[in-house]
Amino acid sequence: MSKTHHLDLLNNSISYFREAVAYAQRESDDTNYWKFAILHVVQAMELAFKERLRRVHPTFIYESVDRPGKTLSLKGAVERLRNPQIGNIPIADWEVAKILKAFDLRSELTHFEFNHSHDHIELKFAEIFGFMIFFYRRHLGLETAAFIEEEQHNRIIRLVRTRAELLDRAKAYVKSLEGGDIWLCPTCQEGTFLTAEEQCCFCHHKECVVECPTCGAESLESQLIDTSDLLDWDYDEGRMVLVEEIGLEDHVCPECISETRQKVEDLRRSQYDEDRAMEEYYARKGG
Ligand SMILES: [Zn+2]
Ligand SMILES: [Zn+2]
Structure with a gap:
């Protein structure tokens, strides 16, 4: 410029x-x-x-x-x-x-x-x-x-x-509706998204309301967070370990994400400590 x-x-x-x-x-x-x-x-x-x-x-x-x-x-x-x-x-x-x-x-x-x-x-x-x-x-x-x-x-x-x-x-x-949740619409940002109709009654944005695979709470499909970045492990069985040990799902809701991250982090740390202990053990045994 x-x-x-x-x-x-x-x-x-x-x-x-x-x-x-x-x-x-x-x-x-x-x-x-x-x-x-x-x-x-x-x-x-x-x-x-x-x-x-x-x-x-x-x-x-x-x-x-x-x-x-x-x-x-x-x-x-x-x-x-x-x-x-x-x-x-x-x-x-x-x-x-x-x-x-x-x-x-x-x-x-x-x-x-x-x-x-x-x-x-x-x-x-x-x-x-x-x-x-x-x-x-x-x-x-x-x-x-x-x-x-x-x-x-x-x-x-x-x-x-x-x-x-x-x-x-x-x-x-x-206001006139009885029952059914009303959420903030991700498109128009107004409190006019009707979960029962899976549609915003103001801007008519349509979206599926899905269950979070982890906690079961309802969430908009677009708001689920992809967990694949958590799988960035330096060994192949990483994903399997995560899925088996903490039941990691492909997507979680925004409420679940920090807890999920924490679990992955804890597991990763304990895995690391274990690996170090093994290394030390073999080093000592070898030496
Ligand atoms: Zn809307
Ligand atoms: Zn959740």
Whole structure:
């Protein structure tokens, strides 16, 4: 990144934002327009975060303050913005979750792994759009007219309101239900995932609810953790030993993972001690 680039962070952010708005205001049913709207608004957000950090100190836009060159990841930028010693901007955990989720969505969009519904990306856009308006005004000191036309603003605000209404409706539905667990949806990050229906009643994300093979508790399939990295033993029978001694499963739920890791670690240590004792025994016997 060149020096002049730094000075253009804000202007670049605003031009991405305007592009995003241009795609969004077509109000088309073509999902592609919404993909472009998301790509642009997330880019605008990333640049705006860097601009805010640059205003604190120019080196804060780099991943390592000592070694300028590589610019910060979005996650790193959010952490610095929230840090009381740096940005000191109160961004709530749920907001951070949404920001990072939108960023993941951008990666999925650019890597063609995209299988979200039209409604879902429209919602995502509305969320980040709403957040960015607030961020530009409150944290970069801009007047609304500096980054969006009034008419466009009002049109998209209506969209954002529609989204809020949809969410209210989904939450009312959740309240009206009797029985069945309600979880945080991994896609929209709202408390609207109905385990009985294996579907989120807000963003319509579908996912299997499975039992953890270790503790039997119910978990979302995507949240089970693969244990194959625990099998990185330097001798072949490692896996068999683990499976036999501690009943290691291929996947465990997030509740089980630390206990499982601990068991593997304990076993590994005792195995190591045993091996050392054997070595010593044979060394002494040989010598
Ligand atoms: Zn959802
Ligand atoms: Zn478990």
